[in-house]
Amino acid sequence: xxxxxxxxxxxxxxxxxxxxxxxxxxxxxxxxxxxxxxxxxxxxxxxxxxxxxxxxxxxxxxxxxxxxxxxxxxxxxxxxxxxxxxxxxxxxxxxxxxxxxxxxxxxxxxxxxxxxxxxxxxxxxxxxxxxxxxxxxxxxxxxxxxxxxxxxxxxxxxxxxxxxxxxxxxxxxxxxxxxxxxxxxxxxxxxxxxxxxxxxxxxxxxxxxxxxxxxxxxxxxxxxxxxxxxxxxxxxxxxxxxxxxxxxxxxxxxxxxxxxxxxxxxxxxxxxxxxxxxxxxxxxxxxxxxxxxxxxxxxxxxxxxxxxxxxxxxxxxxxxxxxxxxxxxxxxxxxxxxxxxxxxxxxxxxxxxxxxxxxxxxxxxxxxxxxxxxxxxxxxxxxxxxxxxxxxxxxxxxxxxxxxxxxxxxxxxxxxxxxxxxxxxxxxxxxxxxxxxxxxxxxxxxxxxxxxxxxxxxxxxxxxxxxxxxxxxxxxxxxxxxxxxxxxxxxxxxxxxxxxxxxxxxxxxxxxxxxxxxxxxxxxxxxxxxxxxxxxxxxxxxxxxxxxxxxxxxxxxxxxxxxxxxxxxxxxxxxxxxxxxxxxxxxxxxxxxxxxxxxxxxxxxxxxxxxxxxxxxxxxxxxxxxxxxxxxxxxxxxxxxxxxxxxxxxxxxxxxxxxxxxxxxxxxxxxxxxxxxxxxxxxxxxxxxxxxxxxxxxxxxxxxxxxxxxxxxxxxxxxxxxxxxxxxxxxxxxxxxxxxxxxxxxxxxxxxxxxxxxxxxx
Numbered sequence: 047x048x049x050x051x052x053x054x055x056x057x058x059x060x061x062x063x064x065x066x067x068x069x070x071x072x073x074x075x076x077x078x079x080x081x082x083x084x085x086x087x088x089x090x091x092x093x094x095x096x097x098x099x100x101x102x103x104x105x106x107x108x109x110x111x112x113x114x115x116x117x118x119x120x121x122x123x124x125x126x127x128x129x130x131x132x133x134x135x136x137x138x139x140x141x142x143x144x145x146x147x148x149x150x151x152x153x154x155x156x157x158x159x160x161x162x163x164x165x166x167x168x169x170x171x172x173x174x175x176x177x178x179x180x181x182x183x184x185x186x187x188x189x190x191x192x193x194x195x196x197x198x199x200x201x202x203x204x205x206x207x208x209x210x211x212x213x214x215x216x217x218x219x220x221x222x223x224x225x226x227x228x229x230x231x232x233x234x235x236x237x238x239x240x241x242x243x244x245x246x247x248x249x250x251x252x253x254x255x256x257x258x259x260x261x262x263x264x265x266x267x268x269x270x271x272x273x274x275x276x277x278x279x280x281x282x283x284x285x286x287x288x289x290x291x292x293x294x295x296x297x298x299x300x301x302x303x304x305x306x307x308x309x310x311x312x313x314x315x316x317x318x319x320x321x322x323x324x325x326x327x328x329x330x331x332x333x334x335x336x337x338x339x340x341x342x343x344x345x346x347x348x349x350x351x352x353x354x355x356x357x358x359x360x361x362x363x364x365x366x367x368x369x370x371x372x373x374x375x376x377x378x379x380x381x382x383x384x385x386x387x388x389x390x391x392x393x394x395x396x397x398x399x400x401x402x403x404x405x406x407x408x409x410x411x412x413x414x415x416x417x418x419x420x421x422x423x424x425x426x427x428x429x430x431x432x433x434x435x436x437x438x439x440x441x442x443x444x445x446x447x448x449x450x451x452x453x454x455x456x457x458x459x460x461x462x463x464x465x466x467x468x469x470x471x472x473x474x475x476x477x478x479x480x481x482x483x484x485x486x487x488x489x490x491x492x493x494x495x496x497x498x499x500x501x502x503x504x505x506x507x508x509x510x511x512x513x514x515x516x517x518x519x520x521x522x523x524x525x526x527x528x529x530x531x532x533x534x535x536x537x538x539x540x541x542x543x544x545x546x547x548x549x550x551x552x553x554x555x556x557x558x559x560x561x562x563x564x565x566x567x568x569x570x571x572x573x574x575x576x577x578x579x580x581x582x583x584x585x586x587x588x589x590x591x592x593x594x595x596x597x598x599x600x601x602x603x604x605x606x607x608x609x610x611x612x613x614x615x616x617x618x619x620x621x622x623x624x625x626x627x628x629x630x631x632x633x634x635x636x637x638x639x640x641x642x643x644x645x646x647x648x649x650x651x652x653x654x655x656x657x658x659x660x661x662x663x664x665x666x667x668x669x670x671x672x673x674x675x676x677x678x679x680x681x682x683x684x685x686x687x688x689x690x691x692x693x694x695x696x697x698x699x700x701x702x703x704x705x706x707x708x709x710x711x712x713x714x715x716x717x718x719x720x721x722x723x724x725x726x727x728x729x730x731x732x733x734x735x736x737x738x739x740x741x742x743x744x745x746x747x748x749x750x751x752x753x754x755x756x757x758x759x760x761x762x763x764x765x766x767x768x769x770x771x772x773x774x775x776x777x778x779x780x781x782x783x784x785x786x787x788x789x790x791x792x793x794x795x796x797x798x799x800x801x802x803x804x805x806x807x808x
Contacts (some may be wrong), residue, residue, distance in 0.1 A: 056433065066661045066668060073645075073656050074672050074691065074701040079110065080429045081395040081697025082377045085126035085144050086172070088321065088359040090373040093155070094136020096364035098394065099371055100125035101379060104696040105652075105676035107141050110392065112369075112381065115428055119394065119674075120153050122160050126676045128172050133180030134229075138205060140183055148187055150174070152204050163209045166197045173225055176201075177232040181220055182213070184235060186222050194222045195581050196237075198248060214253040219711075220244065224270050228286075228302075236288050236300075238268035243290055243298075245305060259306040260298075267293040272324045291331065293318035294467075311345045323361045323370075330370055332358030338372045338382065351381055352389050394431040400694040402533035402681055404447040404454060409685055411468070413454050414698060415442030421456055423468060426700060433468060444533035446496075448486040448510070457484025457495055463498050463506070465515045466776075475515035479506050485525070486535030490560060491542035497560075498549065499525040499535045505564065521563060524556070525549040530593070533681060534636075539619075540600040552591035555607060556618070569608055569622040571615055593634065599643045608634045608648070614662070624662035631655075635679050641688035645705060649679035654693055654701075661770040674699060 082090075084104035091100050098111045107120035107127055122462040125145035132155065135217040139153040148171035152162040167187030175184045181202035189195040197215040204210055221590045225237040225246075233368050243258040260266075274287045284430040286302040296315035298307050313319060318334040326350065329341045340349040356376035363370055370382040377395035382388075398417030405412050411432065412424040421442050423433035441459045448454060452468040461480035464473055480500035489510060496508040496515060505524040508515045525535060526549040544566065545558050557567040572589050590609045597619065598604040605624065607615040612630040617623060636649040639659065646657040657669045677696040684691055684703075691701040 055353070061791060066658055066665070068658050068668055068670055069654065070704050071271060071605075071670065072672070073652060073703070073705050074654070075704060076121070076672075076699065077690070077702045078117055078426070078429055078700040079106060079108060079119070079674075079697055080378055080393070080700075082373065082393045083395065083397075083454075084696055086126045086359075087375055087377060089130040090126075090360045090371050090379060091132055092369065093132070095366070096366055096369055098205045099379065100130060100139070100374065101393075102130060102141070103395075105143070106674055107139070109155075112392065115392075117429075119157060120151075120158055120160075121674060122151055122163075123149075123676075124673070129134075129174045129185075131174035131176045131183065133176040134178045135180055138176070138180050138201065138740055140174050140176065140201075142174055142185060142187075143754075144171065145169070147435060148644070150183075150185060150199075152183075152201060152210065154205065159351045161204050161207070162201075164199070164210050166199075166212060166215065167195055173223070175225055175227050175235070177227040178229040182227060182232045183210075184225055186225050189217055190699050193217045193219055195641070196222070196225065196246070198253060200410075214248050214251060216246075216253040216255070218255070223268070226271050229273050229275075229374060230286065236271050236273075236302075236303075238271045238290050240267050241265060242262060243268055243288075245302065246539060254389055256305060258300050261307055263296065263298060263307065263310065265294075267318075268298075269293055270321045271326050274321050275324050275326050289322065289324060289329070291319035291322045294318075294335075295319060295333075297322070297331075312338075313341075313345060320357060320359055323363045325363050325367045326366065330361050330363055332361040332372055334358075335376070338370070338380070339368070340384070345383060350382075350384075350387060352380070354378065356382060357783050391430075392420075393429065395697065396422070398694065399677060400680070400698065401442070402444045403683060403692060403694045403698065404445045405683060405685060405692065406452075407449055407686055409687065411447075411452070412692070412698070413445050414445060414694060415445050415456060417441060421445065421466075424698070433471060435466065435471065443484055444487050446489055448489055448493055449491055450493045455487050455489070456496075457487045457498055459483050461500055462500075463487070463508075465496075465510075474513055475508075477506070477508065477515075477517050479517060479520050480504055483529045483532065485529060485532030486547070488536045488538050488545075490538065491540075495536075495560060497536055497545060501527060501529045503527040503550065503561070510674060519563065521579070524558075526552045526554075526592075528552070534594065534596070535597040536709055539597045544597070544619075545597060546595055546597055548592045548595050548603065553589050555592055555595045555605065555617075557605075566620050569605075569617055570681050571609065571613075594637050596638065599641060602643045604643070606637070606639060606646070608637050614665070628662050628666050631666070631669075636679050636693075638682045638691075639682055640684055640703070640705075641686075647682050647684070647691060649675075649682055649693060652676055652678065652695075652747065654679065654682070654691075672701070677784075 081099055081103045089102055098109050103125045105125050109118040116588045123143045125143045127141050128144040129142045137155050142150045146169055148167045148169055149163055151160055153162055167684055168190040170188035173186040173516050183199045183201045183571055185197050187195050195217055198213040200211045200213050211617050220242050221239040223239045225235055228234040235246040237244050241259045241264055244255045246255045246433050268290050270291045288300045290298045295317050297311045299309040301308040314333060319331050320334055320764050321332045323330045331339050336354045336357055338352045338358055354374050356374040358372050359375050360373035368384050372380045377397050380391050381392050381394040396416040396418050400414050400416045403414045412426045415421045419441050421435040422431055424431055442456045443459050444457045446455050455465045457463050461482055463477045465475040467474050482501035485499050489496055494511050498506045503523045504527050505521045507519040509518050514717050543560055545560050546593040547556055549556055553572045555569050558565050571592055590611045592607050593610050594608040596606055603619045605617045605619045612633050614628045614630055616625045632650040634648040634650045638647050644659055646654045646659040652675045654672045655669045661668055675695050679693050679695040680691050689703055691703050693699045766773045
């Protein structure tokens with residue numbers, strides 16, 4: 047976290063300690079994570095008492111309380127978590143990660159402390175299973191030749207701090223997808239995969255296997271295995287059975303003694319069974335049609351079935367049999383109460399990289415847009431999804447929230463800009479002035495203007511005082527061209543009078559006034575690049591490009607610039623004077639500053655760093671690093687109250703900022719963003735009284751409406767006022783604003799999230 051300085055005997059020099067050590071340590075604490083899965087979504091398990099669920103979220107392992115939704119994190123993996131296992135006593139947790147370093151970690155579940163770290167597989171670790179006693183752990187992955195590698199570890203002394211030893215391992219060319227250790231004998235296990243079900247046994251220090259006689263069912267794809275419950279001691283093997291599910295909808299019962307198929311059920315015709323879990327009284331299956339089904343042990347009929355939005359990839363039954371958990375391929379976790387037949391959604395998540403996020407001024411709602419093509423509205427306090435907007439064939443790249451109302455704007459990959467009203471899930475406006483990807487969007491603090499930029503270099507202005515948000519003006523070749531400058535290509539000063547952007551060239555930053563878009567300042571971040579050749583001779587520096595540029599709090603009068611070559615520059619906002627320059631330890635993909643300007647947050651190498659902004663010019667090693675993300679972090683955001691930091695990428699992370707900086711005292715000219723903002727009457731003055739209340743609502747609807755079906759928008763209803771020929775020409779449309787058609791009733795696929803997603807089971 048910071049450089050250690052030691053005094054060495056016998057030396058004449060001594061390193062000088064840093065000017066100031068960043069305090070407190072740690073300065074951030076992970077509070078909430080909104081996401082599930084990442085590499086896999088077939089790992090969801092109950093804790094020993096059934097009060098919490100354990101699941102992977104990219105490189106984290108999350109333990110979430112079912113009632114309170116409080117999350118606990120197991121942090122230590124450097125890549126996406128691919129498998130989980132919890133022993134029968136609930137005190138030892140194992141997790142494995144994918145990638146070229148497929149390590150396995152053992153955790154004390156009560157304390158969250160990492161007990162052991164070991165690696166045996168070359169790559170592709172995807173399955174872990176504990177024995178009933180917890181003394182044996184089995185893992186499946188790949189060796190260096192691409193063969194399946196089954197490894198058995200001795201974990202009996204792990205809780206005492208002893209080493210984990212390899213008991214046996216076996217290489218096989220047979221494809222294996224799932225493996226379970228027998229509950230009645232730690233030396234026996236069963237596996238399944240394509241065209242094979244095998245029984246395994248540890249004998250004389252070696253791991254041996256034999257195939258099950260499948261008779262006429264040898265051409266099936268076997269997906270999951272489960273032992274018959276209730277047998278936890280050595281007995282006659284003739285009564286021991288293993289149940290195996292298939293993608294063809296069959297369920298096989300295998301006799302462990304005869305090593306043959308004992309019985310076959312054809313549960314579903316043409317629908318694959320992806321996973322199953324057995325209880326002493328009933329059996330639960332998850333199928334590819336999205337249904338979770340509860341069967342009696344004789345599989346004569348269906349007790350209950352719950353439909354989910356996507357195929358079910360994981361099911362698990364609590365030890366008391368009263369709760370059933372299910373995970374889906376769309377990143378959802380659902381909970382079924384078997385006693386009341388009530389179902390609720392515990393977690394939803396994006397299935398692609400999250401490009402951008404925007405937080406409402408009241409901190410009650412969070413908006414994200416993702417590579418999966420969805421725009422989602424969340425409640426940060428409960429991690430519940432409230433709304434879901436979809437546009438088939440289009441992907442949102444940046445979003446911004448209106449400062450006064452429940453309205454947000456989204457810029458899409460195709461250059462379209464849309465304005466949405468959240469409570470009614472309707473489109474208020476649509477504009478097609480941009481050519482290329484929309485790289486930045488921002489509302490003015492007073493809510494009167496909306497600015498957007500694109501990868502083609504254009505800057506557009508809209509009148510957001512009116513409900514239709516009409517187009518006002520377009521400037522070409524103002525913003526630097528390229529998608530790499532999004533999603534925060536535009537940045538407004540606290541008073542809303544100045545707009546900062548990278549452009550018109552990648553090595554320049556420009557400040558324009560928001561009233562007339564006149565240029566007030568332009569700074570070349572490479573002054574040496576334009577100097578005569580005789581100044582630097584053969585060591586002439588190369589041209590660097592600005593990656594990010596943003597204003598510091600207004601009382602500091604500073605602009606911060608981060609370049610692609612990891613340089614950090616600080617300029618005087620009023621004059622463009624270079625104050626100081628520093629080198630970051632790694633390239634930065636996102637950056638922001640605290641509300642008091644004392645702390646700088648940067649993202650790079652899938653990690654988040656916090657710097658002392660006041661001293662980093664003299665000491666660039668005074669920072670703290672926080673891991674948890676497993677992919678690039680496109681955006682960082684500090685909440686309006688300065689108490690939290692949000693980061694997005696593979697998932698949405700909410701961090702508590704423990705420094706709690708003292709907020710700058712506001713003035714009449716520059717009110718702080720935490721001050722309550724009263725909505726102006728102009729955007730809603732033309733609305734009828736019946737729509738006024740819903741438009742100004744600040745809380746989501748309590749009921750769960752029926753989701754609307756998507757129908758494509760009528761493109762001819764939104765006639766663009768700037769064509770391709772107009773790009774590059776300054777368009778003055780102040781006095782000739784055309785009347786926009788009312789698009790409030792435009793058919794858009796927006797649906798209410800399941801805040802209390804309870805429904806009766808069929």
